Amino acid sequence: MTQIPGKLATADSQLLLSGQQGLLWLVQQLPDMAWLKDAGGRYLACNRRFEAFAGVSRQAIIGQSDTMVLGPQQAAALSQADLAALAAEEPLSSQQWLVSADGQRILLEIVATPLQAEDGVFGVLGTARDITRQYLSDLALRASQDRFRAIFENTDALAIQGYAPDGTVLYWNHASEALYGYSAAEALGRTLFELIIPPPARAHVEAEVAWMFRERRGVPAARLGLQHKDGHIVQVYSSHAMVESPQSGLTLFCLDIDLSALVRAEAAWRDSERRYRALFDASGDGIFVLHGQIVVDCNQAAAEIFHCKQADLTGQSLEALSPLRQDGGVSSRQLLGNYLQRDGDSPAHRFEWRHLRRDGSEFDAEWIVTAVEIAAVPHCLVSFRDITEKKKSAQLIWEQANFDSLTGLPNRHRFLDRFALELRKSERSNSQLALLFIDLDHFKEVNDTLGHRAGDLLLKEAALRLQGCLRETDTVARLGGDEFTIVISDMESEQSLERVTQQVLQRLAAPFCLGDEQVYVSASIGITLFPQDGDNIDVLQRNADQAMYAAKKAGRNGYCYYAAMPRASLA
Numbered sequence: 001m002t003q004i005p006g007k008l009a010t011a012d013s014q015l016l017l018s019g020q021q022g023l024l025w026l027v028q029q030l031p032d033m034a035w036l037k038d039a040g041g042r043y044l045a046c047n048r049r050f051e052a053f054a055g056v057s058r059q060a061i062i063g064q065s066d067t068m069v070l071g072p073q074q075a076a077a078l079s080q081a082d083l084a085a086l087a088a089e090e091p092l093s094s095q096q097w098l099v100s101a102d103g104q105r106i107l108l109e110i111v112a113t114p115l116q117a118e119d120g121v122f123g124v125l126g127t128a129r130d131i132t133r134q135y136l137s138d139l140a141l142r143a144s145q146d147r148f149r150a151i152f153e154n155t156d157a158l159a160i161q162g163y164a165p166d167g168t169v170l171y172w173n174h175a176s177e178a179l180y181g182y183s184a185a186e187a188l189g190r191t192l193f194e195l196i197i198p199p200p201a202r203a204h205v206e207a208e209v210a211w212m213f214r215e216r217r218g219v220p221a222a223r224l225g226l227q228h229k230d231g232h233i234v235q236v237y238s239s240h241a242m243v244e245s246p247q248s249g250l251t252l253f254c255l256d257i258d259l260s261a262l263v264r265a266e267a268a269w270r271d272s273e274r275r276y277r278a279l280f281d282a283s284g285d286g287i288f289v290l291h292g293q294i295v296v297d298c299n300q301a302a303a304e305i306f307h308c309k310q311a312d313l314t315g316q317s318l319e320a321l322s323p324l325r326q327d328g329g330v331s332s333r334q335l336l337g338n339y340l341q342r343d344g345d346s347p348a349h350r351f352e353w354r355h356l357r358r359d360g361s362e363f364d365a366e367w368i369v370t371a372v373e374i375a376a377v378p379h380c381l382v383s384f385r386d387i388t389e390k391k392k393s394a395q396l397i398w399e400q401a402n403f404d405s406l407t408g409l410p411n412r413h414r415f416l417d418r419f420a421l422e423l424r425k426s427e428r429s430n431s432q433l434a435l436l437f438i439d440l441d442h443f444k445e446v447n448d449t450l451g452h453r454a455g456d457l458l459l460k461e462a463a464l465r466l467q468g469c470l471r472e473t474d475t476v477a478r479l480g481g482d483e484f485t486i487v488i489s490d491m492e493s494e495q496s497l498e499r500v501t502q503q504v505l506q507r508l509a510a511p512f513c514l515g516d517e518q519v520y521v522s523a524s525i526g527i528t529l530f531p532q533d534g535d536n537i538d539v540l541q542r543n544a545d546q547a548m549y550a551a552k553k554a555g556r557n558g559y560c561y562y563a564a565m566p567r568a569s570l571a
């Protein structure tokens with residue numbers, strides 16, 4: 001079958017368009033804001049969440065730049081994310097404050113993923129998630145913790161009074177003046193019963209005072225409600241001591257700590273705790289509070305992610321909530337020891353972690369670990385989310401960009417990457433490498449007579465047969481249509497190459513069973529060698545293509561070497 005000029009370019013365009021359609025479909029399915037731009041920064045697609053954010057219909061977005069869709073200031077943020085990802089040639093994550101179409105200022109976590117086509121950069125896939133609520137929740141949580149710490153770090157003055165056996169005031173210090181509102185001059189000579197004891201409690205206090213003087217010891221310290229000069233009740237923590245001296249005899253000293261601030265603080269703390277718990281439980285991300293590696297608290301979202309109750313997680317160690325090993329085979333126990341050894345000055349740390357549920361299922365999570373102190377005790381705050389679907393989407397995008405959807409073989413883009421890698425290895429090891437360009441003979445007749453479904457079945461079977469002829473270290477790829485290519489690295493000898501080539505011809509010449517039909521095709525193979533025939537990808541591809549056409553002219557069902565066209569052979 002003779003290939004007309006321009007056919008390869010057309011097939012490549014169709015393949016790229018097919019991959020693009022897959023990306024367009026994927027953009028629509030992503031749960032977060034998503035868009036697809038070409039290399040020039042023009043929008044090719046976006047989903048409904050992005051439309052809502054921009055306040056513009058999809059029809060008005062497609063073909064436009066960031067500036068036209070979002071305005072100059074907003075556009076700069078997205079353009080910077082695109083440029084950074086393109087420069088790094090890998091997905092990059094950033095956070096940007098932007099204003100949505102309804103006027104709300106929101107914090108977005110933006111992930112820009114560069115996409116490669118065979119002729120260079122195809123464009124950028126962008127996703128964005130609104131993390132404003134999480135950000136504000138974290139701020140509120142830290143603020144609540146700071147207030148809690150400040151309350152218990154402050155101290156109050158100690159109010160001291162001295163009393164005679166009948167309750168008469170003998171001593172009244174400055175702190176007592178501030179606490180109860182009476183000056184020392186007003187208090188001295190009067191009894192404590194008329195000054196600071198509320199009327200309902202006077203009889204009881206008189207009995208206790210008499211008991212302390214009789215027994216010569218104080219009653220246990222206690223929290224009391226005593227009366228201020230203006231009539232309001234002052235909460236104090238009161239301790240009592242009996243002191244005897246030759247001059248004044250037996251005196252009862254009361255040491256009172258003003259608990260007014262504490263009472264207010266307790267009310268504020270309860271309110272803060274309620275608000276903290278509301279924010280804690282309202283977070284869409286799972287949250288663990290860890291002491292060491294033990295979960296001492298968690299929110300409802302964490303329980304939902306683990307498919308259990310909160311009580312099932314509290315008291316568990318992170319090791320028990322993880323498989324024995326993480327990706328890469330590293331021990332979970334070892335990694336936990338590294339990740340959680342953080343002090344309060346360490347910045348928040350972000351990484352991925354694989355968890356184990358009680359039912360044995362596993363899921364991947366994105367962790368943000370922050371060192372905190374609770375009641376002066378070091379803890380860790382872990383915010384996490386299930387990213388299993390996110391990783392599946394990323395894997396799907398990668399597979400669509402690198403593998404042929406029909407045969408599962410590497411596509412042209414993946415083949416060129418592998419070919420370049422094998423060339424570098426061969427250069428370093430000073431070894432030979434062979435490139436085989438394969439075109440199926442009579443494939444068009446199968447398509448024309450039996451239809452494209454039969455043709456697809458034949459291509460799938462042909463791919464399996466080609467894989468069966470090669471070592472694990474060799475590469476077979478589908479370039480498009482009925483064209484395949486093979487890279488044989490670390491070639492032992494020309495005889496071994498001949499054996500592989502003959503095996504490929506024989507297997508492809510065997511009948512193909514396509515449903516109820518049995519068809520026969522053959523293959524024309526062009527072969528070029530590195531370093532004899534060329535030292536770069538373009539030259540070697542061109543050589544193999546020319547050799548393949550020479551094999552077709554020689555009668556098909558055979559192969560031809562580029563460097564010695566007369567050596568064309570028939571199977």
